Amino acid sequence: MDDFTRECLALIADTSLSGARVARELDAVIALRGKPHLVVSDNGTELTSTAILIWQQETDVGWHYIQPGKPIQNAFVESFNGRLRDECLNETAFRSLGHARELIAEWRDDYNGCRPHTSLGGLTPEEFASRSNQGQSNDGLSL
Numbered sequence: 001m002d003d004f005t006r007e008c009l010a011l012i013a014d015t016s017l018s019g020a021r022v023a024r025e026l027d028a029v030i031a032l033r034g035k036p037h038l039v040v041s042d043n044g045t046e047l048t049s050t051a052i053l054i055w056q057q058e059t060d061v062g063w064h065y066i067q068p069g070k071p072i073q074n075a076f077v078e079s080f081n082g083r084l085r086d087e088c089l090n091e092t093a094f095r096s097l098g099h100a101r102e103l104i105a106e107w108r109d110d111y112n113g114c115r116p117h118t119s120l121g122g123l124t125p126e127e128f129a130s131r132s133n134q135g136q137s138n139d140g141l142s143l
Contacts, residue, residue: 001077002033003040005132006117007125008080009033011108013100019049026055038062040074083111 002009009029014021026039041047043065056063066073088107094100113126120128 001080002036002125002129003076005125005129006076006120007112007129008108011084011104013097013104015097017046019046019051019055022046022049023051023055026059026061030059035059036061038064040064040066040077042066042071042074043068080111 001007009032010025012021012025030036039061041063046052048065052063055061071078084104084107088104092100092103094103111125113124116122116124117128123131
């Protein structure tokens with residue numbers, strides 16, 4: 001999640017996510033959008049793993065872990081996760097991992113491209129990103 005544009009930059013559906021997988025996905029986001037100044041995340045095992053610590057050092061991206069039990073410190077992601085759960089995950093009986101990936105990608109496209117946000121002056125995240133020239137530079141990402 002880009003904290004500035006409110007765009008969901010990646011939404012990965014799988015049976016589990018290791019730190020190495022998260023690092024690969026972050027590399028993919030950087031290839032498309034440029035390197036963020038900072039990543040904010042909770043203290044999940046995949047985000048505190050050796051693979052992520054090595055990734056941080058190799059990419060020179062700052063990382064901030066929120067305090068355990070304080071999800072409000074990552075409010076954008078918590079709000080986004082709640083919407084994703086309420087509108088997609090809890091409403092769908094996925095037939096397969098492929099089906100889940102397809103529907104979640106559709107939901108992400110709708111979220112980024114069709115939904116205006118009051119915090120963005122009534123623009124969608126994609127419109128806001130386009131108008132603000134943030135397409136290649138991220139102030140911060142939240143996981």
